[in-house]
Amino acid sequence: MRISNAQKIKLGMFVLITGFILILSLYLIGKKQNLFGNTFKITAVFNNVSGLKLGNNVRYAGINVGTVKNILMLNDTMICVDMNIEEDIVKHMKTNALAIVGSDGLVGSMVVNIIPGGPDGLPLQQGDTLKSMRKVSTADMMSTLEITNANAAELTRELLEITHAINEGKGTLGLLVNDEAMGADLKETMGNLKTASAEVAKVLDEIKDVISSVNNEENLLHVLLKDSVSAQQFRSVMGNLEKSSEDINLVIGNLNEVITNVKDGEGAFNYVTSDTILVQDIGETVKNIKKGSVMLNENLEALRHNTFFRGYFKKQEKERLREEKKRQKQKEQ
Structure with missing residues (x-):
């Protein structure tokens, strides 16, 4: 059976289209895997790669910038991952960036996420x-x-x-919840505390008033506390009082000694108080003195009416009346 030219043309067109599609597919896959572009190799060491495979994406700040080139287990705790990064992206990456293995979504494939480390880092070099x-x-x-x-x-x-123990009345909290008498006592105690706190507040207010009065410059306590001169004078007065107290004690001691001597029958005072004859003589003397004073008054009265002394007494009476009028005027003024 001969093949017509039309069939040959169709076969050729099919082969060409299939080849073009295959080449385009290989190019797209290779471009995705960074097989045809300029790449930059960097490395990261992990303790666990969590299912990471060759060809998985590498992301920098959330953007796909490369793929996983190789996974090598160094020991039981270190796994080296080589990555191919697009050369145009490397200039934005620094040595202080951090690599972390994560998943692409909840159930997606694993990816290597590179987190920027800030502007303080140095530019990456090949193989860093x-x-x-x-x-x-x-x-x-x-x-x-x-x-x-x-x-x-x-x-x-x-x-x-704990709840069962409280319901059964065990422990202090159980007693508080179930014992009505204890609850009443606690309520009374709280009332007493409230009253006591009110009294304390009142005392504090009084103390505040005292302190305010002390701060008043006209207050004696303020002068004693703040004025050094007044404090010195107060100390001097206290010293004088202490000395006076000592002198009073000395006088009291002397009086006690005199009283003791009087009680023991020693001295003139005891003689005066004990000798009855001397007391009688003193009484007679006092009577004579009174009698003499009466007679002296009578003689003075007789002299006042005597012709020779009458002018003198009148002159004295006028002086006395003049002095009384003078005092009266001063009182009225």
Whole structure:
């Protein structure tokens, strides 16, 4: 069976189109994997890559900038990941950037996220190793959640035990909840405390008033506390009082000694108080003195009416009346 020219043309067109599609597909895949563009190699070391595979994306600040080129396990705790980064992006990356392995969404493939470290870092060089940061995995979160649930269950159990003990009246809190008498006593105690606090507040107000009066410059206590001269004078007065007290004690001692001597029959005072004859003589003498004073008054009265002394007494009477009028005028003024 001969193949017509039309069939040959169709076959050729099919082969050309298929080849073009294959070449385009290879180019797109290679471009995605950075096979045909200029790339820059950097490295990061992780403790756990969490399912990272060759060809997974590398993102810088949320933008795809490269792919994972190689994964090499150095030891049981260190895994080296080589990455190819687009050369145009490297100039924006610094040595203080951080690499972290994460997932692309909740159930997507794993990616390497590079977090910018700030403007203080140096530009990256070919083959530099970035610092890595361990991200909390889902397994770690579940483990932590399991521990938290266990602690919550234990806490709930203990709270239930405390609640049962309170309901049964055990412990101080149980007594407070169930014992009405204790509750009344507590209420009375709180009332007493309230009253006491009010009294304390009143005392504090009084103390405040005292302090305010002390701050008054006209107050004696303020002068004693703030004025050094007045304080010195006050100390001098107190010293004089102390000395006077000592002198008074000395006088009292002397009086006690005199009284003792009188009681013991010593001295003239005891003689005067004890000798009855002397007392009688003193009485007679006093009577004679009174009698003599009466006679002296009579003689003075006789002299007043005598012709020789009458002018003298009148002159004395006029002087006395003049002095009385003078005093009267002074009182009226």
